[in-house]
Amino acid sequence: MAQKSESGKLVAENRKARFNYSIEEKLEAGLMLTGSEVKSLRAGKANIADAYASDEGGALYLINAHIAEYAQAGRANHDPLRHRKLLLHRRELDKLRGAIQREGMTVVPLRLYFNARGIAKVQLGIAKGKKLHDKRETEKKRDWERQKGRLMRDKG
Numbered sequence: 001m002a003q004k005s006e007s008g009k010l011v012a013e014n015r016k017a018r019f020n021y022s023i024e025e026k027l028e029a030g031l032m033l034t035g036s037e038v039k040s041l042r043a044g045k046a047n048i049a050d051a052y053a054s055d056e057g058g059a060l061y062l063i064n065a066h067i068a069e070y071a072q073a074g075r076a077n078h079d080p081l082r083h084r085k086l087l088l089h090r091r092e093l094d095k096l097r098g099a100i101q102r103e104g105m106t107v108v109p110l111r112l113y114f115n116a117r118g119i120a121k122v123q124l125g126i127a128k129g130k131k132l133h134d135k136r137e138t139e140k141k142r143d144w145e146r147q148k149g150r151l152m153r154d155k156g
Contacts, residue, residue: 011120012046012112019135021108021127027096030087031062031120036073037084041120043070046112053086053107053124055097060086062109062122086122099126 017023033041040046045068053060061083069077088096099105111123130138 008114008116008118008121010111010113011041011044012048014048014051014108014110016049017108017110017125017127019130019138021106021125021129022134023110023125023127024105025126026110027088027092027124027126029060029092029122029124031122032085032087033067033120034078036070036076036078037067038120039073040067040070041112041114048109048112048122051109053096053109055100056083060088060093060096060107062086065109065112086124096124096126104128 047066051065052063054063055061062085063083064081065084066080067078069080096107100107106127106129108125108127109122110125113121113123115121
């Protein structure tokens with residue numbers, strides 16, 4: 001699960017988001033975490049498949065992201081599904097808030113990783129939900145590309 005990418009160590013990826021949403025724009029945000037959460041992330045124990053970002057009280061929070069409890073933390077452990085504050089510049093925060101409120105877009109986490117300096121980051125996508133027929137079209141396209149690859153491989 002935890003693999004090395006060009007930007008650092010990948011902890012979790014939301015592959016379902018690319019199927020359910022059409023991603024308009026991507027940006028990077030920091031996370032406000034506790035010590036036991038960072039230890040658990042370093043062990044690769046996170047899931048962001050059902051997570052999303054929401055505006056609560058003037059700040060953006062990551063909701064429904066599951067970071068497993070760290071076994072060695074004892075009493076000082078964290079709640080696995082707690083709301084985590086996203087750290088963004090004011091201009092980025094205003095842009096995301098505007099997209100959520102005016103345009104009806106959704107902010108979904110795409111990747112959770114450690115950057116080159118070892119700081120936990122989340123890649124957010126400003127997304128618009130796909131309809132059922134759009135999902136079917138995406139699946140048809142993917143199947144055709146796979147079949148075309150097989151045909152080319154067998155032919156050549």
